[in-house]
Amino acid sequence: MKTSIIKKMREKGLKLTPQRLAIIEVLVDKTHLHPGASLIYREAMKKVGSLSLSTVYSTLNEFSRHGIIKMLEFDKMENRYEGNIMEHINLVCKGCNKIMDYKVPVSIDLKEVAKKARFWVTDTRLEYHGYCQECKGK
Amino acid sequence: MKTSIIKKMREKGLKLTPQRLAIIEVLVDKTHLHPGASLIYREAMKKVGSLSLSTVYSTLNEFSRHGIIKMLEFDKMENRYEGNIMEHINLVCKGCNKIMDYKVPVSIDLKEVAKKARFWVTDTRLEYHGYCQECKGK
DNA sequence: TTTGTAATTAAGAATCATTCCAGTTTACAA
DNA sequence: TTGTAAACTGGAATGATTCTTAATTACAAA
Numbered sequence: 001m002k003t004s005i006i007k008k009m010r011e012k013g014l015k016l017t018p019q020r021l022a023i024i025e026v027l028v029d030k031t032h033l034h035p036g037a038s039l040i041y042r043e044a045m046k047k048v049g050s051l052s053l054s055t056v057y058s059t060l061n062e063f064s065r066h067g068i069i070k071m072l073e074f075d076k077m078e079n080r081y082e083g084n085i086m087e088h089i090n091l092v093c094k095g096c097n098k099i100m101d102y103k104v105p106v107s108i109d110l111k112e113v114a115k116k117a118r119f120w121v122t123d124t125r126l127e128y129h130g131y132c133q134e135c136k137g138k
Numbered sequence: 139m140k141t142s143i144i145k146k147m148r149e150k151g152l153k154l155t156p157q158r159l160a161i162i163e164v165l166v167d168k169t170h171l172h173p174g175a176s177l178i179y180r181e182a183m184k185k186v187g188s189l190s191l192s193t194v195y196s197t198l199n200e201f202s203r204h205g206i207i208k209m210l211e212f213d214k215m216e217n218r219y220e221g222n223i224m225e226h227i228n229l230v231c232k233g234c235n236k237i238m239d240y241k242v243p244v245s246i247d248l249k250e251v252a253k254k255a256r257f258w259v260t261d262t263r264l265e266y267h268g269y270c271q272e273c274k275g276k
Numbered sequence: 277t278t279t280g281t282a283a284t285t286a287a288g289a290a291t292c293a294t295t296c297c298a299g300t301t302t303a304c305a306a
Numbered sequence: 307t308t309g310t311a312a313a314c315t316g317g318a319a320t321g322a323t324t325c326t327t328a329a330t331t332a333c334a335a336a
Contacts, residue, residue: 013312019313050315051314053315054314054317055315076323
């Protein structure tokens with residue numbers, strides 16, 4: 001997954017810096033956590049001595065702009081990032097903010113949407129919000 | 139729709155104030171725009187002389203907490219609100235921020251999700267982001 | 277109708293994730 | 307080795323939303 005991200009970067013003409021390498025490694029290691037910018041910053045900082053939070057943000061923006069990673073946007077909660085670009089539903093726990101992937105491919109044809117609604121889909125956001133096992137019992 | 143919102147308020151024991159009435163009316167009149175807090179504030183202000191932005195926020199929070207309206211949360215963009223609680227997909231245009239409803243009921247059984255993933259769904263967020271007809275041609 | 281009180285409103289200060297800015301450094305192609 | 311566009315930095319700025327505290331009010335019960 002790390003190699004494939006780097007490969008995609010090269011394809012897009014993005015430069016590989018120590019900072020970006022560290023960010024990618026955190027993104028891969030902690031992918032199941034769907035980490036936010038601050039966690040990525042903290043962890044990547046341990047790997048490279050020099051890193052600024054602005055860099056983390058601009059890098060994550062750059063990557064998601066190129067479709068290399070996916071940005072999960074929230075309002076009350078820090079944005080989160082994931083390397084898994086396959087379409088799936090994110091289960092977002094309101095109790096602990098944990099995010100889990102739920103692999104039920106939603107089969108709505110994007111071309112059908114484009115045709116019927118005259119809308120060109122670039123990006124899907126499928127989330128179920130609620131409570132996980134642990135948080136269910138308050 | 140206005141009456142049904144007020145009815146739901148009464149059921150939940152929420153009080154009907156002039157400010158809330160104005161907010162509800164804007165929510166109903168401009169529902170197709172999926173208005174944000176600032177628009178709701180501006181429009182409702184025209185109806186009642188006295189209204190503060192804090193009130194708009196707390197009212198919208200209260201209503202959505204009780205499931206009377208639905209809050210659409212974004213990151214880069216102001217949150218938006220809708221009276222339509224039927225499950226549907228929101229088509230969000232990246233060009234002009236217009237939001238349209240796409241009435242394709244997604245048939246994923248919430249009970250199935252709860253059982254398989256052990257996750258209790260309270261709230262669904264189904265969005266397709268992209269470009270509408272007008273914004274397609276830049 | 278009057279009253280009590282819990283709910284609501286108000287205004288501004290505070291928050292905080294994210295973006296912007298302007299200057300410096302660096303990756304990498306030639 | 308060098309030139310240059312891209313990337314990095316840290317601090318300031320942004321802006322939607324929440325918080326705080328005090329004043330006001332809807333409405334149920336007397």
